[in-house]
Amino acid sequence: MLAAIRKNMPKDKVAYPRLPSFEVAGKDLKRTFEESLSKAGGKLFDIANKEEALQLFAELYPDAKVVCSATAEWTGNKSLEEVSAPGELENVDVAVIRARFGVAETGMVWLTEHELIVNSLAFLAQHLVILLDPDEISENMHTAYRRVDLQRADYGVFVMGPSATADVGAVLVRGAQGPRSLSLFFTKSL
Amino acid sequence: MKVALFIPCYIDALYPKVGIATLELLERLGVEVDYPLNQTCCGQPLGNEGDQKNAAAAERLFVDNFKGYDYIVGPAGSCVKHVRHHLDAIEQTTDVQSVRKNTYELVEFLHDILKLRDFSNVTFSHRVAVHNSCSSIRGLQLASCSEVMGPRWNKTEALLERVKGLELVHIDRPDECCGFGGTFAVTDEAVSAKMGLDKVRDYERHGIEYVVSPDMSCLMHQEGVSKMQQMPIQFVHIAQVLNQGPF
Amino acid sequence: MSTTKVKVAENAAKFIQQDDIHEKLHDQNLWNVRMRRDTVASAIPEWEELRTLASRIKEHTLTHLDEYVLQFADNAEKRGIKVHWASTAEDHNRIVYEILASHQVKRLVKSKSMLQEECHMAPYLEKRGITLTETDLGERIQQLSGQDPSHIVMPAIHQTKEDIAKLFAEKIGTDPNKVDANYLTEAMRNNARPKFLEAEATMTGANFAIAETGSFVVCTNEGNADLGAAIAPLHIASIGIEKMVPKVEDMGVFIRLLSRSAVGTAATQYTSHFSGPRKGTEMHIILTDHGRSHRLGLEDFWSSLKCIRCGACMNTCPVYRRSGGLSYGATYSGPIGIILDPSYDEDKYSELPFHSSLCGSCTEVCPVRIDIAEQIVKWRKVMSAKKKLPVGLRLAFGVTGTVFKYPWVFRTAEAAGKWALKFAPDALIYNKTLNAWGRQRKLPEFADQTFRDWYLKNRNKEPKA
Numbered sequence: 001m002l003a004a005i006r007k008n009m010p011k012d013k014v015a016y017p018r019l020p021s022f023e024v025a026g027k028d029l030k031r032t033f034e035e036s037l038s039k040a041g042g043k044l045f046d047i048a049n050k051e052e053a054l055q056l057f058a059e060l061y062p063d064a065k066v067v068c069s070a071t072a073e074w075t076g077n078k079s080l081e082e083v084s085a086p087g088e089l090e091n092v093d094v095a096v097i098r099a100r101f102g103v104a105e106t107g108m109v110w111l112t113e114h115e116l117i118v119n120s121l122a123f124l125a126q127h128l129v130i131l132l133d134p135d136e137i138s139e140n141m142h143t144a145y146r147r148v149d150l151q152r153a154d155y156g157v158f159v160m161g162p163s164a165t166a167d168v169g170a171v172l173v174r175g176a177q178g179p180r181s182l183s184l185f186f187t188k189s190l
Numbered sequence: 191m192k193v194a195l196f197i198p199c200y201i202d203a204l205y206p207k208v209g210i211a212t213l214e215l216l217e218r219l220g221v222e223v224d225y226p227l228n229q230t231c232c233g234q235p236l237g238n239e240g241d242q243k244n245a246a247a248a249e250r251l252f253v254d255n256f257k258g259y260d261y262i263v264g265p266a267g268s269c270v271k272h273v274r275h276h277l278d279a280i281e282q283t284t285d286v287q288s289v290r291k292n293t294y295e296l297v298e299f300l301h302d303i304l305k306l307r308d309f310s311n312v313t314f315s316h317r318v319a320v321h322n323s324c325s326s327i328r329g330l331q332l333a334s335c336s337e338v339m340g341p342r343w344n345k346t347e348a349l350l351e352r353v354k355g356l357e358l359v360h361i362d363r364p365d366e367c368c369g370f371g372g373t374f375a376v377t378d379e380a381v382s383a384k385m386g387l388d389k390v391r392d393y394e395r396h397g398i399e400y401v402v403s404p405d406m407s408c409l410m411h412q413e414g415v416s417k418m419q420q421m422p423i424q425f426v427h428i429a430q431v432l433n434q435g436p437f
Numbered sequence: 438m439s440t441t442k443v444k445v446a447e448n449a450a451k452f453i454q455q456d457d458i459h460e461k462l463h464d465q466n467l468w469n470v471r472m473r474r475d476t477v478a479s480a481i482p483e484w485e486e487l488r489t490l491a492s493r494i495k496e497h498t499l500t501h502l503d504e505y506v507l508q509f510a511d512n513a514e515k516r517g518i519k520v521h522w523a524s525t526a527e528d529h530n531r532i533v534y535e536i537l538a539s540h541q542v543k544r545l546v547k548s549k550s551m552l553q554e555e556c557h558m559a560p561y562l563e564k565r566g567i568t569l570t571e572t573d574l575g576e577r578i579q580q581l582s583g584q585d586p587s588h589i590v591m592p593a594i595h596q597t598k599e600d601i602a603k604l605f606a607e608k609i610g611t612d613p614n615k616v617d618a619n620y621l622t623e624a625m626r627n628n629a630r631p632k633f634l635e636a637e638a639t640m641t642g643a644n645f646a647i648a649e650t651g652s653f654v655v656c657t658n659e660g661n662a663d664l665g666a667a668i669a670p671l672h673i674a675s676i677g678i679e680k681m682v683p684k685v686e687d688m689g690v691f692i693r694l695l696s697r698s699a700v701g702t703a704a705t706q707y708t709s710h711f712s713g714p715r716k717g718t719e720m721h722i723i724l725t726d727h728g729r730s731h732r733l734g735l736e737d738f739w740s741s742l743k744c745i746r747c748g749a750c751m752n753t754c755p756v757y758r759r760s761g762g763l764s765y766g767a768t769y770s771g772p773i774g775i776i777l778d779p780s781y782d783e784d785k786y787s788e789l790p791f792h793s794s795l796c797g798s799c800t801e802v803c804p805v806r807i808d809i810a811e812q813i814v815k816w817r818k819v820m821s822a823k824k825k826l827p828v829g830l831r832l833a834f835g836v837t838g839t840v841f842k843y844p845w846v847f848r849t850a851e852a853a854g855k856w857a858l859k860f861a862p863d864a865l866i867y868n869k870t871l872n873a874w875g876r877q878r879k880l881p882e883f884a885d886q887t888f889r890d891w892y893l894k895n896r897n898k899e900p901k902a
Contacts, residue, residue, distance in 0.1 A: 001522050001726050005503045005678065008734030014496035019686060022483050036703060086668045087634045105693075106703040119715065120667035123660050141704075142689035150650040150685060154516065154713035155666075158692075160706050163660040167575035167591065169598035170466040171618035176574055177626060177633075178660030178707075202888045204881045209888030213896075225892055240790075240817030241826070276814070328797035328810075336475060337753065337801035339484040363468070367755045371794030376873040378792060380450030381759045383877035384460070385794070414878030 037107030315355030473701025512651025550642025587762025
């Protein structure tokens with residue numbers, strides 16, 4: 001196969017281009033992030049302290065039976081330590097996960113197996129709560145990829161709001177196969 | 191300035207008034223114009239379909255007719271685009287290269303070479319939509335195309351903007367292809383006709399009285415569809431507007 | 438695989454004529470996507486520069502493809518991924534089946550992969566007793582319909598909500614009277630859940646493969662690829678060799694362009710990076726050629742390998758929007774299909790390059806600057822040189838060539854055309870070409886005198902020759 005590639009490769013080689021990062025000085029990253037994530041279907045909240053977070057959580061998810069947290073900052077009622085197979089998380093109503101950083105341009109957050117503990121948590125849960133330090137927002141996809149360390153993560157995902165589809169009649173529906181909603185709590189730590 | 195008038199075959203046979211308007215307009219603007227009498231077709235219908243063998247003969251004749259002029263001006267965007275970008279079925283001699291380089295579409299010639307903008311001595315009191323053909327937009331950059339991000343321009347509209355009484359209206363999909371596409375119009379009848387129908391309905395929704403274009407070939411198709419639907423829309427070449435006829 | 442010539446114009450005519458709903462909705466829905474693409478692209482000042490950068494990165498990679506494919510494979514293996522090499526579609530399918538069989542897999546969930554479509558993998562595996570579930574909603578609709586995907590990123594875009602409501606009622610027992618998109622999506626979510634949980638293996642494609650880390654990137658809006666990969670103990674990814682990019686930072690350029698071009702959103706909801714198997718599971722990659730190295734050697738067409746499968750050219754194509762993707766009878770439809778498909782089978786797809794009005798919009802939306810319209814013209818030249826022109830064109834051009842070559846024949850033909858039009862104005866039965874014009878369009882009237890006649894009379898100049 002390599003021989004076939006070598007035989008057919010164009011003789012005129014093209015040089016690798018220099019990649020600018022397209023940063024714009026003085027941009028309000030938090031505000032841009034909020035606008036971007038809102039467009040992608042996420043909801044955002046500024047959280048001052050734990051009490052506020054707990055109260056908001058109770059308002060947002062009054063019917064949640066199974067809450068599973070992947071961060072020591074939040075205590076749910078289902079522990080990831082007890083999970084022996086990823087499918088066991090199928091009944092999780094709300095998952096709480098702290099993201100490493102966010103991307104202003106798109107409203108994405110970066111999650112790896114280190115934040116997720118069990119990868120399926122972010123996909124089987126009906127609703128996601130993401131904790132994000134507002135100082136950890138990267139400007140755009142160029143700057144974001146400088147922060148991504150694929151050498152240290154077998155799995156890493158940029159999540160931009162809830163799961164979505166428009167495959168039925170080109171109508172946008174949130175909650176296709178994965179989470180139906182994503183709420184982002186801005187907090188340095190809880 | 192030695193200028194030759196290039197009247198594409200279909201304009202010669204079907205739209206002589208466009209040829210007359212173009213010639214009279216150029217003469218009125220003080221341009222001395224020759225009309226080489228042995229011209230036929232630039233070969234575009236053949237070249238577009240990939241028929242290089244048959245295109246070659248037409249292209250050779252085209253170059254024979256038009257070599258030696260400073261400018262070759264034709265009232266037809268798609269033909270000019272073919273000459274400039276695709277007249278490659280024959281050997282690229284110096285003559286061929288200079289003919290290709292010096293061939294201009296009428297709006298381009300008025301806008302870029304004669305640098306005219308002010309046609310306020312012309313009156314045309316109608317609701318007008320401009321139809322720039324795909325060849326004119328994406329091949330000759332007569333107007334910016336909606337796909338490309340950046341500055342916006344429209345040379346055809348720039349020439350019409352100061353015409354008295356003329357109301358420029360933008361339809362919903364101004365630079366969507368109307369479906370003419372040369373032989374595509376007959377080999378792909380159903381799709382071509384549907385595209386044409388969608389285009390004339392767009393005019394109808396916007397109450398357009400006149401569609402003005404630098405390209406009669408698209409208009410031939412659009413007018414055919416519009417007439418079949420018994421719509422009252424008129425289709426004219428920009429030369430006819432700027433020359434105040436003949437209509 | 439059938440080798441019958443695809444009659445794309447006829448198929449498109451049927452798509453238009455089936456009723457007053459399908460083609461109209463198809464056109465409008467995809468035009469709306471194109472408008473959303475314009476809106477989001479215009480918000481990025483460096484949009485056109487990004488397109489140039491993406492094009493350069495891809496051209497650089499393709500002109501050094503041997504190095505990058507090797508680097509990718511080495512790095513992936515270092516991370517514990519098993520790398521397989523498939524030259525052909527048959528190799529690809531065989532390898533997949535061997536892996537599945539060695540793990541006693543009976544139930545497989547998969548996300549969308551155009552490469553697996555190219556290889557016709559699903560029927561191959563189903564024939565061998567594997568229960569395969571498409572998990573992308575659009576693909577699932579197509580699987581249940583027994584149809585190929587009609588669009589690269591919106592596989593069921595040619596179907597209406599009503600069609601899907603009827604299909605789901607029949608196949609998964611939904612209420613046939615409920616045509617609400619939320620209801621239908623929810624129904625499929627509930628139907629698919631247990632399949633994810635039971636699957637013994639998952640398959641994905643890849644949007645990009647990063648040579649520097651051996652990672653592959655999968656973009657979805659539903660999260661179905663991640664759901665499959667996070668649960669099943671075995672993950673197999675099919676990756677075309679043209680998916681390579683050299684570095685992680687290249688992804689910044691491509692992710693900014695991909696979903697904006699495809700559906701007009703800033704990115705897909707999930708951009709997932711797989712760089713190694715989860716603990717206790719296996720990950721396999723099948724690096725697949727299937728005609729790619731052949732295309733790399735085609736001087737006029739190799740740059741089509743830059744394609745990142747966004748479908749922007751399809752959304753903008755006025756012909757595709759009126760034709761429906763299934764009319765192209767191929768894995769790839771629309772403008773990109775026209776230039777990819779003939780490289781697999783010149784006979785079967787010989788009429789595809791003529792199914793274009795050559796408006797050129799495809800070239801201008803392409804995020805990696807493939808000169809699609811130019812390549813369509815070049816494929817026409819190939820078909821013409823090999824005498825594969827559609828019959829109508831062949832006849833017409835033999836005559837037309839002669840007409841344009843000799844001025845006097847041209848004048849005579851003009852006169853004859855004029856005569857014919859005068860005496861058979863509305864019953865145009867004498868010529869198939871004119872008939873195809875005249876059914877839905879009035880013919881222009883030949884003028885009483887040509888411009889040339891007028892000129893000779895009014896400018897009073899003698900003919901030079």
